[in-house]
Amino acid sequence: MSTTTTTKPYPAPPATPPSWEYTPEQVTKSADDCIASSDELLTEVAALPKEQRTFENVIRRMGLHEVEVDSLAEPALFLQYVSQDEGIRNASVDSDKKLQEYGLKVLAREDIYEALLDAEAHTKANGVKLNAEEQRLMDRMIRDRKRNGLGLEKTKRDELLALQTKIMGLEVDFQRACNEEKGSLLFTEEELVGVPQASIDGYTKEDDNQYADLPETRRRAVLGYEGKTIQNVPVLDEVVKLRRKVADLLGFDTFADYVLDVKMAKDSKTVLAFLDDLLDKLKPVGEAERKKFLALKKEVHESHGWPVDDEFNLWDYRYYDRLWTERELALDDEKVKEYFPVDKVVPTILDIYRQLLSVQFYRIPVESGGGTWHKDVEAYAVWDHKDGKDGKFLGFMYLDLFPRENKYGHAAVWGLIPGWTKESGARSYPTVCMVANLAKSTPKRPALMKHGDVVTFFHEMGHAFHGLCSATQFGRFHGTHVARDFVEAPSQMLENWCWLPEQLKSMSEHYETHEHLPDDIIASIVKSKSVNQGLFNLRQLFFGLFDMTVHTSKEDQDLTKLWCDLREKTSLVTTKGEYIGGQSGFAHIVGGYAAGYYGYLYSLVFAADMFESVFRADPMSPQLGYKYRDCILRPGGSRDEIDSLVELLGREPNNEAFLKQLLSGAEVDAKL
Structure with missing residues (x-):
């Protein structure tokens, strides 16, 4: 499947995409090299005399080195979710554990903590002027270590490190069990009465319980x-x-x-x-x-x-x-699905993002570094395209969209490599990857998507563009590296485009007749956004309340x-x-x-406010899209999220739009 949105010749970007030629030994070596390199740097920082510890040779140096070594390791660690090679997946999981444990030890080093405090004191005493992001970097480096026990007596620090190391290992084991679960249930044809034949032909876990007529099934x-x-x-x-x-x-x-x-x-x-x-x-x-x-x-x-x-x-x-x-x-999921073939939906969604955010995509030829970890994966170079002209290069994007054995089973985006400004002033560009499990084609029809799958895909693409459109000084703050209870807000806001009649029309095309969704079905889909939201959101509340x-x-x-x-x-x-x-x-x-x-619901407050206040009147305005890029996506986590919201909204955010959306469903329902 090709999702290319331009037929222009491929313009070579000022960087090369990551290489995906890995063996299990190379995965292990990438982690070991990161640890060795970090040890060398930290030894040098710790050896600096107290009076020579400055922002430049402690804070900035550590901040830049950290993102450089992480960028070498992250692609290898990502392979645990997508590689078909069991040896590579196992090496990736083991390397992940090793690096997480090492990261805890780094945060627990008292000599490095003292070096950071000395650099902070030197900066203040000498009136060194830092910009806001540099100050934030210094504050966060120190805060991280306080949150990991520095300042406590040594016996408590050692106990904390042991606890955190054990927790991380258990978390990796828990996640691996979820990723590699292969359980199945056997049903007779009689027990599957009501389940569409297409779902049985291309059976997925998600299709099992909402169609079967028999309660016992x-x-x-x-x-x-x-x-x-x-x-x-x-x-x-x-x-x-x-x-x-x-x-x-x-x-x-x-x-x-x-x-x-x-x-x-x-x-x-x-x-x-x-x-x-x-x-x-x-x-x-x-x-x-x-x-x-x-x-x-x-x-x-x-x-x-x-x-x-x-x-x-x-x-x-x-x-x-x-x-x-x-x-x-009069809304039949299976009938609606016929209007959303993957080959139509994916390029149209990319085109909506292209127009809204003023970006352009180019499929990377294999000879230009377009190799991937699997034949189904597509690689893109993404450029700024304001005013209809290619501008700055933004980064690389990978789409791994179809299910296969031992692959991550949901939809998510990995910000594999952040963007940052090197010590030389040159730019290092981000790499993002979207992993999904869209339906595969069957002998009888092409791969089709439910409307809910369309919404999920649009949402995840929002995370991808948060990574591509961010432009921070330090990799630590790039893209989705924001407060966890804000990280979903940009993507949740963008989901609204999947409920707009014009966009529904543009991204739909019946796989046989090639007709767009009829207006009456579009009207029903739009209504469906508001109905039955009570039980849906109570389910989300349950997850949040269980967690808390x-x-x-x-x-x-x-x-x-x-x-x-x-x-x-x-x-x-x-x-x-x-x-x-x-x-x-x-x-x-x-x-x-x-x-x-809770952040999924908490961030919906900000998502609803952004859409209703900024985009509702003119959803496809490139001017508003670029303002959104500049206020929300560009700064990433380099400043407090509330400051980004205030810049976009022109005021403090409120929950009026959020509550209106949630409670309007009862009113719509009452009229049906």
Whole structure:
């Protein structure tokens, strides 16, 4: 599949893309070389006499060296998610563990901490003028080490390091179990009544529970999925216990407070108040939706002669949500999917980004370094294209879009290499990679996408362009290296384009008739954005509340019981007393979102405000798109995120647009 959006000759960029020619030994060597190089630099920094420790030879030197060695290692570490070679994947996982453990040791070095403090003191005493990003770099380097125990007595520092090292190893093991899970369930054709033949032909986990008519089939499928990585239950138990000890050593009330100290929300009280307030507002909406779904369930059960009950089961939610949408909005996911062939959607979405953000893409020829880790992967060079002319080179982008065995199973973007300004003043350019698992073609029809898949793809591309359009001085602050409770906001804001009639028309084309989506279906899709949002967002609230409950508790808990009971209380669905440890597949909780899952909803406040205030009136304005690039994407994490928002909005952000979007669904629903 080609997603090229220009037929112009390939312009050679001022850099070469990464090489993907790796063996397991080379993966291991990349990590070992990074450690050796870092050790050499840190030894030199620690040996500097106290009076010679300055911003330039301590702070800047360490900041630049850190990103240089990380840029050498990250592509090799990324291969654990995408390589078909088991030896390479294993070497990548082992190298990841090794480098994470080494990173903890670096942060625990008291001699380096003292060198940083001396450099800070020298800077202040001599009136050295730093720009805002340089000051931020110095502050963050020192803060990182305080958060890792420096300033504590040595016995506590050693204990902290041991705890963090053990946690990191367990997190890698947990993630690997999720990545490499290969469980399956066997069903007869009779048990799959209602499941579209196309889904059976190209079966995926995601398609299993929302179509099957037989409740028992859905129950088995959903509970089987819940328990697919059940071996992770004791792993997460241990991780939570160890995190609690980390917080205690560092003087924080809870692990959540330790994590949130460096985020926009700042503390657990703020987050819990946000989640509880949202729960109060959404629960009546969700209860009304549950009531209408139960009425539909009663109708379906009576029509089949099945027993009728008043239980809204976990395996009922997606089925009746889909059925209700099909009936009330005349919106059939399978029919809509026929208008979204991958070969049409992907290049159109890239073209929307091209127009909105004033960028241009060029497919990289193999002879120019366009080799990849798999034949299905596409490599691009991306340029600024303001006013219709190619300007500055922005970076490299890889698209790895189709499923295969042992590949990362969801959709995500890796900022493999950040951009930064070298000591010489020359620019080092970023590399981003989007990994997805779009449907593959079958003998009967091409690869097709549900509208939800289109939204996910558009969202992830937002992360990719955050990395490509950022232009910070230091790699540490590049692109998505922002506070975790803001990182989703830019991509969430961009999802709105998938609900705009003009864009839906442009990215759709029936795979047989080549017609765009009809206006009546587009109108139904747009309406569907607002309906049934109560239960959907209560599900998100459940994940956030589970995460915060786990990380604010001071005692051991039965996490399986907590997972099931809290889901029933918050999401309004039941498993009829069956306790299966679904938290064992909650990869976010070990993948950087510990005490941070609330951020998906928290950042929606900013996303809604940005779209309604800036783009609603003229969504495809290149002038507004460039302003958004300049205010939000360009600075990355080089300044406080609130400052970027204020620059774009012209005021402090508020939650008015967010609440209006969430609560409008009940009004739309009442009219249907």
